[in-house]
Amino acid sequence: MSSPLTIILGLLIGLFLGGVIGYLISSTKSKASLAEAKFIKTKFEEDQKAQLVDAKLEGKIESLVNQFKDLTTNINTANDSRNKWQIQFDSEIKNMQNNNASLLNQSTKLADALSNSQARGKYGEAQLVSTVKPNLRIYYKMQD
Secondary structure, rough: OOOOHHHHHHHHHHHHHHHHHHHHHHHHHHHHHHHHHHHHHHHHHHHHHHHHHHHHHHHHHHHHHHHHHHHHHHHHHHHHHHHHHHHHHHHHHHHHHHHHHHHHHHHHHHHHHHHOOOHHHHHHHHHHHHHHHHOOOOOOOOOO
16 A cells, blocks of 8 residues: 555655745744844834933033023122122111211201300301411410
């Protein structure tokens, strides 16, 4: 029944079917490998884009931090200048208040002195002596 021809023919058919099945399996695996390679490539490109965006954001954040530091420095400088000016301004106001109080005190004394006729006469005489005496070199004795 089995002749050598039948055995050889069976072996050739089996060999052929094994080659076809092997080819189909390997083509399926290579398609899967291509799909996996494309997925890995796409993932790699997405990661590179994400890193680029991160680098740009990092640069912008660093720029904002530097601008914020500069702004803080400018605000502190302006605040220091304002404080110095405020101290000088307060000092001038206090000085003006003191001068105003002194002027008010002197004018009150002068008004009191001029309201009294005897004091008014002594004041006028003192003014006359202080004006005339240095220029005329005359001895003058004031009244009591």
